[in-house]
Amino acid sequence: MIGMLNRNLKIYFRDKTAVFFSLFGALLIIVLYALFLGDTMTGSIEMNVDGGFIMNSWVMGGLIAAATATTGMGAYGVMVNDEANKNYKDFYASPIKKSSIIGAYLLDAICVSTIMTLVTFASAEVYIVANGGDWLSVKQVFQVIGVIFLTVLSSCSIVCFICTFLKTTQAFSGCSILIGSAIGFLVGAYVPIGHLPNSVQNVLSVLPCTHSAALLRQIMTKTPIEQGLSGAPSVFIRAFKEELGITLKIGNTPCNTAIHIAFIVGSAVLFYILSLVRISMKKRR
Numbered sequence: 001m002i003g004m005l006n007r008n009l010k011i012y013f014r015d016k017t018a019v020f021f022s023l024f025g026a027l028l029i030i031v032l033y034a035l036f037l038g039d040t041m042t043g044s045i046e047m048n049v050d051g052g053f054i055m056n057s058w059v060m061g062g063l064i065a066a067a068t069a070t071t072g073m074g075a076y077g078v079m080v081n082d083e084a085n086k087n088y089k090d091f092y093a094s095p096i097k098k099s100s101i102i103g104a105y106l107l108d109a110i111c112v113s114t115i116m117t118l119v120t121f122a123s124a125e126v127y128i129v130a131n132g133g134d135w136l137s138v139k140q141v142f143q144v145i146g147v148i149f150l151t152v153l154s155s156c157s158i159v160c161f162i163c164t165f166l167k168t169t170q171a172f173s174g175c176s177i178l179i180g181s182a183i184g185f186l187v188g189a190y191v192p193i194g195h196l197p198n199s200v201q202n203v204l205s206v207l208p209c210t211h212s213a214a215l216l217r218q219i220m221t222k223t224p225i226e227q228g229l230s231g232a233p234s235v236f237i238r239a240f241k242e243e244l245g246i247t248l249k250i251g252n253t254p255c256n257t258a259i260h261i262a263f264i265v266g267s268a269v270l271f272y273i274l275s276l277v278r279i280s281m282k283k284r285r
Contacts, residue, residue, distance in 0.1 A: 004096070004104035008078045012112060022074035023116050027123055029063050029184070053133040053224040058244055060124035061217035062189030064148065065209055067120040068155040069183045072113035073176050075156075076163040079105045080172040098279045102160065106272065109156040117148050134223060143219045151212040154264045157271035158208070164278035187213035194243030205250045208267035211260040217246045 013019055081087075121144060129135055136144065159179070166172045184190050187209050193201055204210045221244075229237055241247040248255040 004100065005107050008075075008104055008108035009111060011078050011081075012075055012108065018074060018077060022071050022112070023119060027120065029066070029189075030060070030120070030123055030127055051228065052131060053128070054221060054228050056128045056131055056133055057220040057224050058217055058246070059189060060128060061220045062184070062187045062213045062245075064117060064121050064124060064144075064216055065151055065187045065213035066183040066189055067117045068113050068148065068151045068212070069159060069209065070176075070180050071116035071120075072109045072152065072156040073159050073163075073179055075109040075112035076105065076159060077169070077172060078108065079160075079163055080166050080169060083166065084168050099276060102272075102275050102279050106156055106160050106275070109160065110152055113152045113156055114149065117152060118145070121145075121148065136220065136223075140219050140222070144216060147212065147215045147219070150261065150264045150268075151209075151216075153268040154208045154212065154271075157268045157275065161271045161275045161278065164275055183209065186210060188245040189213070192243055193245035193248075202251070204245075205248050205255075206263070208263045210245070210248065211255070211263040214245055214248050214255070215257070215260045215264075217244070221246055 125136065162175065162179075163172070166175060186204065186207055188204070193204055193210070196204070225237065225241075229240070232240075238247075242249070248260075250259075
């Protein structure tokens with residue numbers, strides 16, 4: 001599996017254009033937010049204080065969660081190319097285990113997504129501080145990195161399963177655009193979850209990416225909320241967090257950290273198994 005992983009990484013990083021656009025897609029959202037959306041979103045939330053630090057941290061938490069999927073998707077181009085060029089027949093004819101084949105593709109995406117998402121996180125922090133915010137503490141930085149790693153595992157497993165159904169590069173390109181467009185809404189990066197209909201909120205509350213975004217936001221908005229809303233009633237702060245998707249509920253049950261992690265890790269395991277099943281079906285054909 002290590003040999004196949006090295007092959008996949010070399011193929012991916014050999015295409016400098018693909019690497020650039022994979023990272024550029026995530027950073028572009030930060031640029032667009034800085035130029036066009038920042039003031040609008042800050043002004044859309046009624047607060048008696050300057051909400052820039054709070055809203056910037058909130059948005060960046062969602063964008064980091066979204067980046068794990070969009071950057072990981074780019075790495076699966078190698079897998080789809082192998083499918084389109086029928087290279088997989090050579091793999092299946094060899095003594096390589098199917099778990100090693102899918103594992104190599106998955107590890108490739110995990111490596112790429114982790115690197116790209118960490119760059120996105122660093123860029124987000126620079127943006128927050130440049131606009132009057134504070135740096136995260138060392139403890140918070142490591143907490144964010146831990147959540148990023150778990151989210152990468154989940155996102156890459158889900159995207160891997162999706163890519164097992166793609167047989168052409170054209171289908172892969174279309175799917176990449178679809179995922180890139182949808183993921184921002186699924187994590188509540190553009191519209192606060194509390195502004196959506198209850199039926200939509202119920203659907204989002206069971207998606208692993210929404211739980212990832214909630215965890216990241218809990219870490220990244222902790223200090224700004226403590227500073228900006230220090231004199232606000234606890235009832236207001238609780239409602240504020242629910243409106244922005246910083247805290248989630250499944251039905252009437254509030255989600256704690258253990259529930260968030262269970263959704264993220266559970267989805268990673270589930271979709272890895274489903275991907276193995278798909279690969280096994282292809283091998284039999």
